[in-house]
Amino acid sequence: MKTHYVDVHCHPSLKPYSKSFKYEPPKQNALDAGRKNSIWHYSPPTVLEKFVNRMVTLTKFTQTDMSALARSGAKVVVVSLYPFEKHFLSKRVWGWKGLTDVLVNLAASISQSRIDAVMRHNDYFEDLMSEYDFYKQLDNQVHKIDAVFYTYRLVNSYAEILENQQSETKDKKIINIVLSIEGAHAFNTGLDMNTDTADPIEVIDNLKAVKNWPHKPVFITFAHHFYNELCGHARSISIGALRENQDRGLNTGITELGMEVINRLLSNTNGPRIPLDVKHMSTASRKAYYNLLDTKFKDEKIPVIASHGAVNGQRSIVQWDVTDYPERAKYFNNLDINFFDEEVVRIAMSNGLLGIQLDERRIGSKKAINQSKIYFPNKRKQLQKKSLLVWRQVEHIAEVLNKEGLFGWGIQSIGSDFDGIVNPIKGLWTAENIKDLGEEMLNHANDYLNENREKLLEFNRISGASIVERVLQINAMEFLENNFRT
Secondary structure, X not given: OOOOOEXXXXXXXXXXXXXXXXXXXXXXXXXXXXXXXXXXOOOOOOHHHHHHHHHHOOOOOOOOOHHHHHHHOOOEEEEEEOOOOHHHOOOOEOOEOHHHHHHHHHHHXXXXXXXXXXXXXXOHHHHHHHHHHHHHHOOOOOEEEOOEEEEEEEOOOHHHHHHHHHHOEOOEEEEEEEEEEEOHHHHOOOOOOOOOOOOHHHHHHHHHHHHOOOOOOOOEEOOOOOOOOOEOEOOOOOOHHHHHHHOOOEOOOEOHHHHHXXXXXXXXXXXXXXXXXXXXXXXXXXXXXXXXXXXXXXXOOOOOEEEEEOEOOOOOOOOOOOOOOHHHHOOOOOOOOOEOHHHHHHHHHOOOEEEEXXXXXXXXXXXXXXXOOOOOOOHHHHHHHHHHHHHHHHHHHHHHHHHOOOOOOOOEEEOOOOOOOOOEOOOOOOHHHHHHXXXXXXXXXXXXXXXXXXXXXXXXXXXXXXXXXXXHHHHHHHHHHHHOOO
């Protein structure tokens, strides 16, 4: 089965932009793919790097550099601009501040020069603008791979994507880049770990600027790892030395300033609407946001988006310890950063999207991850087991929606989080492995349909190939068609 894939959450620029701080001048996106500060720099995992990842979960290789995306056949990617948060670095650990530098550099594979720059600056918004400019520097610049000329283009609408696709030829290909932002701290909030620093006037001015960008974000992930003075966040850091840095604001709700920002983002009167991505929001913040959608915006068609997440198999935010699917839920990671069945229904009813995160720390329970391991080298056997982690997510979402009389296969997509700080599913190392995932998912889909077709509503009895095509690209493309407009 051949089909291009759409990734609705990845970080192609995180590593090269970070590496660019080692050079003079910094923040330059090199067209020469041989340089590590080039978004085209191709660095697939070596045997040693795969071994290191298996042992200590470090991802030093690139996963969604433009060369890997080109080789994968990707035509559309939603890239995440992320001003790196100071609080990965700003607290002494065991009396030695440098230890956090080492831990973050190992986990994110950035550079000490980038870390020093993050610690010095006092403006997340300026950092956001610099990363946006990093993409603009090579926008529409040509790079040759295996006798084919590739370019990437920043786009501002679904119509532009269609125009680019129609202009492709056999030897001239275009990767469409859709922007998103991860963390509303990008408006310059949450600079200090212990005190509020946000200037509401500055925050609103920065928001207005983003809504008037030549390439507006298709959504904004409102929360991230640390308190941003706008809303509470869910626990996301497992590294013991850094967990304390996350404590302020953990599991709290939306602040007054946060409500002002959300209202302005969702308004169509001050520029095109930018919907929220609810990943990383605390359950209290998610409840408050859903209530806002059900009241003030009840007559608006605002999609609920979870760009890079997983289901936890539990019934709801309120009934967080109850599951209607105990045999399947035991294979999921029961964390509140993951999504409840009631939220899955809400996403579907809003014509939203759930990008499945290809991160072993999120997608499965310890039982599921242990069962997916192989102890003798066998690529196909490994892919069969690891792809089951993804298929269980797709299957569970479908059954939850089918039970509610809804189309079961319309919200699942890929939100890999590649090149973010992730522990990739072994065997699904980079964008180039998505075709392998598709092949194995087709086998799982056909097996599932052979056993369960009759319990599905008639309109959910589609073919296995159709299910996989929806997960890999159709659902994401339909979402962009409905929501990515000027």
